[in-house]
Amino acid sequence: MYRFFVEPSQIKDNQICISGSDVNHIKNVLRMKLKEEILISSGEDKEYTCYIEEIGEEEILAHIMYVQEAGYELSSKIYLFQGLPKSDKMELIIQKAVELGVHQVIPVASKRAVVKLDKKKEEKKITRWQAISESAAKQSKRMYVPEITNVMSFQQAVDYAGKLDIVLFPYELADGMKKTKEIIGKIKPGQSVGIFIGPEGGFEESEVALAKEKADAQVITLGKRILRTETAGLTVLAILMYTLEE
Structure with a gap:
């Protein structure tokens, strides 16, 4: 139907x-x-x-x-702060993130992001990305269409994330899977969760420090392998969906 x-x-x-x-x-x-x-x-x-x-x-x-x-939605609202990736990877990220239960996707212009969007290009991209979100929401029986916000600077994204209950910051230089499991295991249904994912070049150390200082971000590892930007966010979302699904 x-x-x-x-x-x-x-x-x-x-x-x-x-x-x-x-x-x-x-x-x-x-x-x-x-x-x-x-x-x-x-x-x-x-x-x-x-x-x-x-x-x-x-x-x-x-x-x-x-x-x-219906009861199709997760009890927690999950916000994906996605560093702008190359080519059309953002379309795949949005489609799959919506299927996995994301509440909102925030495109982030971090320091190592190669993609630079002027206002005209940004408006066209947002319109396209929002249409992809709606299509994915219909396919996966979501109860609403997750919003794709305007592109934020890293500072704006950190300020926005500071209002959330939990902020996860997967980082390729982090280690300690045990700690990561403990952090995710303590997230309670109903808490709002932000996930920061870097572009192809990852995050700079100064950005990691800023996220920790301003948004109380918790740096975690996703394992010993280096994941592509289009894989990392979806990995965290899948883990959270499994953890928080009632």
């Missing part, structure tokens, strides 16, 4: 009004008809099973058949 996302304001009584690009997708791509059933989420941990009641030019009305608590 196909899934769509709406804002809470689009739900009134027993009807949900679908607008925007989903109208064209339902009418002309999926070629759905009246009475066909769909799933709708409004960003809450609820799932609306509906059937298509009306198909208009600019909106589609769906009638709510029943509502259920």
